[in-house]
Amino acid sequence: MGLIYAEQVDFMSLESMQETHEREIKILNDIDKLAIDHQLDKTDPAQLIAKIEEYIVHVKEHFASEERLMRKYNFPSYDMHKTAHDMFLADLDYATSQWRRSANIEKITNFVRKTPEWIVLHVNTVDTPTSNYLVKMIEKESISG
Template structure:
């Protein structure tokens, strides 16, 4: 389980809120895995997380374009890479019917990526947005 308080806090509060929502979804999926939930419940939770993440990235990318964030292309490329990886993991899970694939992705890979992404790209982006919006 990821403690929301362990996530880096950044200068743009809307982004912090979205990150907290994603952590809640990740923790929910971990609970489903731990309790041996039906595949349909797990699949629905994964789809909800994917949809939320895609919307999160799209909204963040729109904001970056609005403020003229100089590293937009690099940040967007990382979002695209992360979404593609998520899709590939879900396909592999469905093909192999192995919950450990999802457990590793949701409980290990994604929390590590999220911490790093927030601490680096999102921190720089949020600082830039905060600076632009302050003027």
């Protein structure tokens, strides 16, 4: 069982975006599994905490790399896509600070468990057209040298 499956999100025409999405799905499922283990036997949450820290870094780099590519190739809907990322990051930051302040790890694991719905929608409606645009621009660039 997993929280989210790679098949739920569209396959990206741009390989780097596809790899990033697969990596994120893997981290989310790892967090879900570690959180279940922690709830069941109340073991030391060190592994879970390390995975959550990895997730936070990953998400920021995920969004930043898409934004770099969009700027490089003048993606027309950059502002809309960037705003969607920023809104998600604001929610992530809020959940992170709630967790750090209360030392209640569920503040962040509950947030993480709710993210697949957002990710599936974002990837399929926003990342897909972005990826298709970027691939076209990169191809054009390689033809014209």
